[in-house]
Amino acid sequence: xxxxxxxxxxxxTEMGQEVTLRCKPISGHNSLFWYRQTMMRGLxxxxxxNNNVPIDDSGMPEDRFSAKMPNASFSTLxxxxxxxxxxxxxxxxxxxxxxxxxxxxxxxxxxxxxxx
Amino acid sequence: xxEVEQSPQNLTAQEGEFITINCSYSVGISALHWxxxxxxxxxxxxxxxxxxxxxxxxxxxxxxIQEKHSSxxxxxxxxxxxxxxxxxxxxDKLxxxxxxxxxVFP
Numbered sequence: 001x002x003x004x005x006x007x008x009x010x011x012x013t014e015m016g017q018e019v020t021l022r023c024k025p026i027s028g029h030n031s032l033f034w035y036r037q038t039m040m041r042g043l044x045x046x047x048x049x050n051n052n053v054p055i056d057d058s059g060m061p062e063d064r065f066s067a068k069m070p071n072a073s074f075s076t077l078x079x080x081x082x083x084x085x086x087x088x089x090x091x092x093x094x095x096x097x098x099x100x101x102x103x104x105x106x107x108x109x110x111x112x113x114x115x116x
Numbered sequence: 117x118x119e120v121e122q123s124p125q126n127l128t129a130q131e132g133e134f135i136t137i138n139c140s141y142s143v144g145i146s147a148l149h150w151x152x153x154x155x156x157x158x159x160x161x162x163x164x165x166x167x168x169x170x171x172x173x174x175x176x177x178x179x180x181i182q183e184k185h186s187s188x189x190x191x192x193x194x195x196x197x198x199x200x201x202x203x204x205x206x207x208d209k210l211x212x213x214x215x216x217x218x219x220v221f222p
Contacts, residue, residue, distance in 0.1 A: 033210075043202065043212040056209060089157060105149070105210070107159040 006092050006108035014116050018080040021111045023092030024073060031097035033105065034067055034077050038088045046090075049075065050097060061086075082115045089113070119143050122203050122213035129220050135190040137216045139203030142184065149210065150177050150188050151202040159202075162188070193220045 005024040013019055025032050033048040047057040049069045057067070064083070069075040079086055089110045095103040121140045129135055139148070150162040163170050163177040165186075170177050174193075179186040190197055198220050203213040 042214045043204075045209055048209060091159060093159075103147075104161050104164045105151075106161065107151075109158050112157075 004108035012114045016081045021077045025094035029094035033093045035091040120213040137188045139186045145205045147206045149204040153200040
């Protein structure tokens with residue numbers, strides 16, 4: 001298996017532009033997580049899906065952020081409009097989770113976003 | 117106060133030394149994770165444990181649920197162990213510590 005695949009690996013964009021990050025989880029995993037990592041705040045959970053359904057989006061910073069998981073093999077995280085403070089590395093991770101536990105996680109390589 | 121505290125924040129060692137990284141948490145959990153983040157940025161899950169001890173090669177992780185404390189040990193450290201080690205606890209979603217940056221010199 002190729003592991004969790006994220007794209008793009010790097011993105012540089014200008015403030016105000018729309019950014020779409022993509023994630024393909026490992027086949028068979030029922031949970032998918034989007035995390036953001038910055039120097040100041042470390043790793044933070046943005047949203048997680050279980051069986052394609054958003055379970056907890058309390059970490060999504062504001063309405064400019066949205067995430068979808070239309071099927072078990074694909075998820076997107078969209079920022080519109082982007083702002084410089086959104087610059088970070090965005091990780092997608094997947095695993096096999098239950099209702100009250102996360103289970104072992106498999107991380108993608110991350111998407112490094114720079115908003116100028 | 118952070119719900120997950122790691123110590124030390126930074127650690128340097130000579131090759132071959134025994135290394136301990138500590139993690140304390142303040143919430144009830146179902147499991148605790150140790151993650152490794154390489155200088156290139158990729159994150160790898162090392163351990164997930166809810167009690168006792170686990171061992172994988174030169175890495176050992178222990179947890180004391182009553183004391184809400186976990187340790188990650190590296191025996192016979194090697195320069196390739198240089199990375200950031202992150203503790204994360206799982207009440208029902210992961211809460212991350214800020215990481216311990218380890219540098220092992222030859």
